[in-house]
Amino acid sequence: MPEQNSNQTILIIGNGQAAAMAVQHLRSQGFAGSIKVVGQESYPAYERPPLSKAMLADPVADVPSICIHSRDFYDTAKIELILGKSVTRIEAEQSVAMLEDGQQISYDYCLFATGGQARQLAAYPYGSPCVHYIRTADDALRLRHSLRPETRLAILGGGFLGMELASTACELGATVDVIEAATALLTRNAPVLFSQWLQERARLTGITLHLGTKVAASQMCPESGTLKLELDNGHQLAVDHLIVAIGMNPNSEIAARSGVTVCPQTRGIEVDSHGRTNISNVFAAGDCATQVDRQTGERVRMESWQNANEQARIAAEAILGITPKAAAFPWFWTDQLSCNIQMLGASVAGLQFVARGEIDPHAANPQFVLLGLKDNVPHYALAVNAAGQLRAIRSLLEKKVAIEPATFSNTDIPIKQFVKKATAAAVV
Numbered sequence: 001m002p003e004q005n006s007n008q009t010i011l012i013i014g015n016g017q018a019a020a021m022a023v024q025h026l027r028s029q030g031f032a033g034s035i036k037v038v039g040q041e042s043y044p045a046y047e048r049p050p051l052s053k054a055m056l057a058d059p060v061a062d063v064p065s066i067c068i069h070s071r072d073f074y075d076t077a078k079i080e081l082i083l084g085k086s087v088t089r090i091e092a093e094q095s096v097a098m099l100e101d102g103q104q105i106s107y108d109y110c111l112f113a114t115g116g117q118a119r120q121l122a123a124y125p126y127g128s129p130c131v132h133y134i135r136t137a138d139d140a141l142r143l144r145h146s147l148r149p150e151t152r153l154a155i156l157g158g159g160f161l162g163m164e165l166a167s168t169a170c171e172l173g174a175t176v177d178v179i180e181a182a183t184a185l186l187t188r189n190a191p192v193l194f195s196q197w198l199q200e201r202a203r204l205t206g207i208t209l210h211l212g213t214k215v216a217a218s219q220m221c222p223e224s225g226t227l228k229l230e231l232d233n234g235h236q237l238a239v240d241h242l243i244v245a246i247g248m249n250p251n252s253e254i255a256a257r258s259g260v261t262v263c264p265q266t267r268g269i270e271v272d273s274h275g276r277t278n279i280s281n282v283f284a285a286g287d288c289a290t291q292v293d294r295q296t297g298e299r300v301r302m303e304s305w306q307n308a309n310e311q312a313r314i315a316a317e318a319i320l321g322i323t324p325k326a327a328a329f330p331w332f333w334t335d336q337l338s339c340n341i342q343m344l345g346a347s348v349a350g351l352q353f354v355a356r357g358e359i360d361p362h363a364a365n366p367q368f369v370l371l372g373l374k375d376n377v378p379h380y381a382l383a384v385n386a387a388g389q390l391r392a393i394r395s396l397l398e399k400k401v402a403i404e405p406a407t408f409s410n411t412d413i414p415i416k417q418f419v420k421k422a423t424a425a426a427v428v
Helices: 017-028 071-077 137-146 160-171 192-205 253-257 305-319 387-398 405-409 415-427
Strands: 009-013 034-039 079-083 087-091 096-099 104-106 109-112 116-118 152-156 175-180 208-211 215-221 226-231 236-239 241-244 248-250 282-284 289-292 331-336 339-345 352-356 368-374 377-384
Touching (some): 009 104, 017 034, 017 071, 071 079, 152 160, 192 377, 226 241, 339 387, 352 405, 368 387, 377 387, 405 415
Parallel strands (some): 034 079, 109 282, 152 175, 152 241
Antiparallel strands (some): 096 104, 215 226, 339 377
16 A cells, blocks of 8 residues: 555545445555544434334334444544534635535545435425425434324335335334336336336235326315325325435535536536546545446446445545455345345346246245346346345356356256356356
């Protein structure tokens, strides 16, 4: 590793997953200088996946239980946390960050790890009675206090977050309606076969799906404290609470007003493969960052736990002058409807899907894998309650090893044996 100046200061703007991983990597790689982290929330960095699951389901779960690092970590690593404050802009030429309270922080390197915020609808302002957005721990705690058995809940958005929330609320005894503008669930992220399975399983769980539907009108009833929703198909719902889960907007405004290039399509901060922006000592990582996809050449902003971790690692190493290893193969997971669902790669157009295992929405413990092929080469995999099988086939996707689809589908052949033979055949 190149020699580091202990007098250097690295400033991290934002205090989420990417920030927490960046400080860990900086210290583990031997950086002895000052690290300052500025975050808007009053909590140290915490895991966000539990916000739609454990934080709602467990009545005693608190923020410390989901923090990424303990307070001792920050003390021992000599990380200066500046919480409950915001950076308004950076002066790139002077390498100075301006805080909203007038404080100035000089830095040698700056990392934007600002994440994103829930996309809002003007008709349902944040903080309105009965209306919920889930992006922060406080959002989850507010919703938890509102969820009771027999609570009537509507969720706008049938994406991963919306379905996780629906699953958790249903487990807690709430009556749940999911309103999704698309005609099927998750078709942008997963194959149609999986979408059909998920829809049927959701209905069997007790979740009512309104697909291909939007809210046409809504009215708050002060006397009852309920919200009346009229859908564009004429259906009417009376609910106690409404969750809006229609996606996330990256927090890139600070970067934009500071002269850092922001992608007009994704609204993410544009970075190269090492996380560097158009300003040589300014980097970005996580949900706020946009990179050019090596396969398609398109600008992509990826929202995932793994991506935040990998981009933080790469940016930290690049800041220290270390040539980073390439990012790991894309991986995503979600827990919903009593199932663990994991994905490798991206479900793109033109893939032919083969299945291993029975795709049965009625099964108490379903287990199957879907493999997306192009010319018999796997590009994408989805596993339901089959994490071990997904790990076994990962190398086939990473190395683009052609397979025999019928052999993959044959569950009489152990998955590791299948992978071994496919790999050996590719070498020959």
